[in-house]
Amino acid sequence: MPALILKIDKEDLEESIDTAANIIKNGGTVVFPTETVYGLGANAYNADACLKIFKAKNRPADNPLIVTVSNFDMVKDVAYIDDDRLKIMKKVWPGPLTLLLKKKKIIPDIVTSGMDTVCVRFPDNKIALSLIEKSGVPIAAPSANLATKPSIVDSKDATEDLMDRVDAIIDAGRVKYGVESTILDATKKPYELLRPGAFSVEDLKNLFGEIKINEAAEGYKESKIALTPGMKYRHYAPSKELFLIEDENEFRKFISSEESKSFTALCSSENAKYAKCDKIILGSDIYEIAHNLFYAFRKLDKDKNKYGVIQSFPENSIGFGVMNRIRKASYLIVRKNEDAIKTISSYKLGQIKKD
Numbered sequence: 001m002p003a004l005i006l007k008i009d010k011e012d013l014e015e016s017i018d019t020a021a022n023i024i025k026n027g028g029t030v031v032f033p034t035e036t037v038y039g040l041g042a043n044a045y046n047a048d049a050c051l052k053i054f055k056a057k058n059r060p061a062d063n064p065l066i067v068t069v070s071n072f073d074m075v076k077d078v079a080y081i082d083d084d085r086l087k088i089m090k091k092v093w094p095g096p097l098t099l100l101l102k103k104k105k106i107i108p109d110i111v112t113s114g115m116d117t118v119c120v121r122f123p124d125n126k127i128a129l130s131l132i133e134k135s136g137v138p139i140a141a142p143s144a145n146l147a148t149k150p151s152i153v154d155s156k157d158a159t160e161d162l163m164d165r166v167d168a169i170i171d172a173g174r175v176k177y178g179v180e181s182t183i184l185d186a187t188k189k190p191y192e193l194l195r196p197g198a199f200s201v202e203d204l205k206n207l208f209g210e211i212k213i214n215e216a217a218e219g220y221k222e223s224k225i226a227l228t229p230g231m232k233y234r235h236y237a238p239s240k241e242l243f244l245i246e247d248e249n250e251f252r253k254f255i256s257s258e259e260s261k262s263f264t265a266l267c268s269s270e271n272a273k274y275a276k277c278d279k280i281i282l283g284s285d286i287y288e289i290a291h292n293l294f295y296a297f298r299k300l301d302k303d304k305n306k307y308g309v310i311q312s313f314p315e316n317s318i319g320f321g322v323m324n325r326i327r328k329a330s331y332l333i334v335r336k337n338e339d340a341i342k343t344i345s346s347y348k349l350g351q352i353k354k355d
């Protein structure tokens with residue numbers, strides 16, 4: 001059966017959320033907005049319902065789900081927290097910071113892929129919070145995209161990808177940030193940044209003092225593999241091959257050269273004027289760029305050019321999360337000390353070997 005599309009105009013809002021909450025209570029799946037990206041949710045206490053999330057997304061069973069809550073009592077139901085951590089949570093929640101905590105038994109193993117920790121998220125989005133409250137249970141919800149694909153930031157894209165895979169989709173338009181929450185491991189001291197995202201590292205440091213940055217946070221881990229193209233799988237990625245040119249001058253040179261003919265450039269408003277190839281403008285402010293990033297990846301997949309090329313951005317505030325997503329989505333990264341035209345043409349000539 002195709003998914004129910006639930007409208008959220010003033011007159012539909014309450015009824016839509018009631019319907020969605022009933023679906024959650026009855027073990028079904030609902031796509032709903034958060035302030036970061038859309039989530040694909042089910043009752044976090046119901047293992048069979050959570051299995052449906054993995055199936056709908058083609059998600060490997062060893063990739064655990066975030067548990068989304070709507071109040072502090074729910075946090076205590078799912079995870080062990082002390083007064084120290086509770087104090088912090090009260091400062092940052094609701095908001096786009098997800099905390100890794102020790103899990104309680106009530107969360108079935110399928111949600112955490114058998115681990116003894118759970119990622120807890122308290123989103124700053126009225127629809128998400130109202131859905132969880134009305135469901136009466138925490139909602140396990142990864143990002144709503146199909147595995148490896150760009151995250152969903154607009155309900156239209158949810159309809160396109162998930163219509164036959166879920167029970168309902170809440171049609172709430174575009175989300176606020178466009179990049180997922182920041183994930184912080186709060187099980188050990190100092191706390192460790194696992195994934196940069198919409199909550200800035202600068203704010204984390206102001207709140208917690210010392211923060212360890214996990215080596216995967218920059219996003220090179222998968223992309224290092226991508227330096228040898230064609231290997232392994234990427235995350236958040238468009239279907240087309242996307243090339244990241246980290247040096248801004250090299251990027252400008254490339255997009256104004258003949259070499260860029262079969263490319264679409266994803267760039268800032270400022271760099272757009274250098275493009276002789278087709279372009280998708282991401283914006284000028286880093287929050288605007290974050291907001292448009294996944295949307296642009298999807299647009300790239302629909303245009304006529306064979307390849308995409310993207311620039312890098314300063315890695316402060318949400319920019320750290322933006323660069324993590326771009327690196328993970330990239331097929332090949334041209335590093336700062338490389339000649340972009342030469343590297344990319346060698347790749348196209350087959351001179352950079354596939355493993």
Ligand code: TXA
Pocket residue numbers: 034036037038039040063064065066098100112115117118119121123141142143144179180181182183
């Ligand atoms: O903004 C967000 O966080 C969005 C919205 C929908 O809430 N959700 C989201 O979920 O990005 P997802 O599943 O796409 O990313 C969650 C990440 C995954 O990389 C997963 O491996 C990691 O969190 N994760 C979840 N539980 C974990 C755990 N117990 N230990 C380590 N990593 C965990």
Ligand code: MG
Pocket residue numbers: 142143151
């Ligand atoms: Mg995801």
